Amino acid sequence: MNLVNLKDASDKVSFSEAVKKGLGKHQGLYFPQSIKPFDNIDEILALPLVERSTRILQHLIGDELAPELIETIVSTAFQFPAPLAKVTDNIHCLELFHGPTLAFKDFGGRFMAQCLANISEGKPITILTATSGDTGAAVAHAFHGINNIQVVILYPKGKISQLQEKLFTTLGGNIHTVAIESDFDDCQHLVKAAFDDPDVRDGLHLNSANSINISRLLAQVCYYFEAIAQLPKEQQAKAVFSVPSGNFGNLTAGVIAKALGLLIKRFIAATNSNDTVPRYLQTGEWEPKPTVATISNAMDVSQPNNWPRIEALIEQGYIDKSAIVGEGIDEEYTQVAMRQLSALGYVSEPHAAIGYRSLSRSLQDDEVGIFLGTAHPAKFRETVENVLGQPISLPQPLADCVGKADFSVDVDNSYEALKKHLFSILT
Template identity: 75%
Template sequence: MELFNLKDDSDKASFAEAVKKGLGKNQGLYFPKQFPKFENIDELLALPFVARSVEILSRLIGDELPKAEIQGIVERAFTFEAPLVKVADNIYSLELFHGPTLAFKDFGGRFMAQVLSVIAKGQPITILTATSGDTGAAVAHAFHGIENINVVILYPKGKISLLQEKLFTTLGDNIHTVAIEDDFDACQQLVKSAFDDEDVRVGLHLNSANSINISRLLAQVCYYFEAVSQLSEAQRQDLVISVPSGNFGNLTAGMIAKVMGLPVKHFIAATNSNDTVPRYLKTGEWQPKSTVATLSNAMDVSQPNNWPRIEAMIEQGLIDKAILSGDAVDEDYTQVAMKQLANLGYISEPHAAIAYRSLSRHLEPEQTGIFLGTAHPAKFRESVENVLGQPISLPQPLADCAGKEILSTELPNDYAQLKAHLFSILKG
């Protein structure tokens, strides 16, 4: 698999190199210029999830990893289901929260951990990543206890739910967490600054597990195929998928699935009030605003890192821009959508509710719609209970960590202090 730096075409990398480096020169994203295409999609969709995922990832990665090795990686990573649940006559939720940290990022996090443990060959690695909620837990649990790999997770202090925070800040061992006194965009910028700093990048063997890492992105392609496999052939003919979007890795994966032949007629990029992309799709002008805090805090991103990959697919002619529309949902309508879903007998948290709202607003009667359920509602227990006025029980993974002590270090948005902290905890 040959990948190119979107900011410097001369900077090329193999799959293994891109996984280990994370970012290319000038903070550029690695991305291929072409993708394999499956001719017989129905035959592929008839396979079980793990077997199908092995086929998809083997075609994407190529001969860099033997197929038997990819099969082992997938079998260890994808140990849970992604059911398609009917919500209304022509609307379904793809539930991606049945993994160990109850969020869609378990797919990418666990796949990346298994890939790195194979390709690192015992060399030390430091995973440095920023999270607006779910990435932190998925990455922490995926890498917890893996030998020779340390993980440092930055997150915005006070801007994620307490249960989200406890899922990844209570593990200890090789998992180090830092609460930054600013927003998620500031956390992402600190991560970028560290990768630009050769002393840190080389000295600590840096790697990023954000959705910018190509391994996480490729893993997410698989559950789009899993969603469509659960529909009838008739329902596949006019399919719309609504994706709750923050950093836009999830939507990028869906677009890759489309390029590979998955029958999707249209995608909706559903955002909260941080609506940089929906405005851009309407006006053609990229004008990020200051990030605002919302109920759907994992989507509180005004400068999404993965958007250049979608732009690249459009510019390279792999995707027709017409198949994508953007839709922003404000706080009031987020709560309305949560109540509408509850009235349909489906309890949802704010992120999925936004995707549902966008889908129901634009879906035509003859179409089939899927919205992505990216997190278990209990991860946003306080918000869900406040909006719906009914108690939400805690699933076991959350109950287990609820009473544990948070082990984070608190730091201001200051790169020099972060750098000093990194060397103190990782070099002693």
């Protein structure tokens, strides 16, 4: 698989190199030089999840990794389902929260961990990543206990749910968690600064597990195929995906799926009040505003890192820009959507509710809508109970971590403070 740095076309790498490096020169994102569509989509859709995902990833990665290795990685990573739950006659939720940390990022996090464990040849690696909520838990659990890999997770202090936080701050061992007194965008800036610093990047063998890492992104492509495979054949070409969007890796994966030949009619980029992309799609002006805190905190991102990849897909002709529309949903209508879903017999957390609200507003009579359920409602228990006025029980993975000790450390929102902390815990 040949990948090119979107900021420096001379920086070309293999899949393995891109997975190990994370970011390219000048903080550039790696992206496939070309995407070859399948010529047998129906055959691919007829396969079970693990077998189909193996075929998809082998097709994307090419002969760089042995087919048996890809099969082993996928079968180890994807050990849980992604069911399509019917909400109304023409609207479904793709439930991506049946993995060990109850969020969609289990797919990408576990696939990346298995890739790195198999291609690192035992050499030391430090995963440095920022989370706005679910990435932290998915990455922490995926890499926990892998001998040659240390993980450092930055998160905005007080701006993610307590249950989200407990899932990744209570593991210890090779998992190091850092609370930053700021927002997610600042956490991302600190991560980027570390990658720009040769002392840290090379001295600590840095890698990133955010959705900027190509392995996580490619893994997410697979569940779009899984969603379409669960629809009746006559509905498959009518599917509209509404994607709750923060850093925009999820939507990027969907567009890659379409580039592979999956018959997706169009996409809705559904955001909360941090609506940089919806405004850009409407006006053509890229004007990020200061990030605001919302009840859909995993989407509190004003400068999404993955947007250049979507721009590349548009520029290279894999999707027409008109096939992506943006919709920003404020706090009031997020809660309205949660109540609407509850009235339909479906309990949802704020992120998926934003996807549903955006979808229900624009879905046409001849279309079938799919919104992505990115996290289990119990991960946002307090918010869900307050909005719906009804209790929800904790699934076992959350119940198990509630009483555990928190190993997180507070670090000032400054790069020098972070650098000092990294060397203190990793050398």
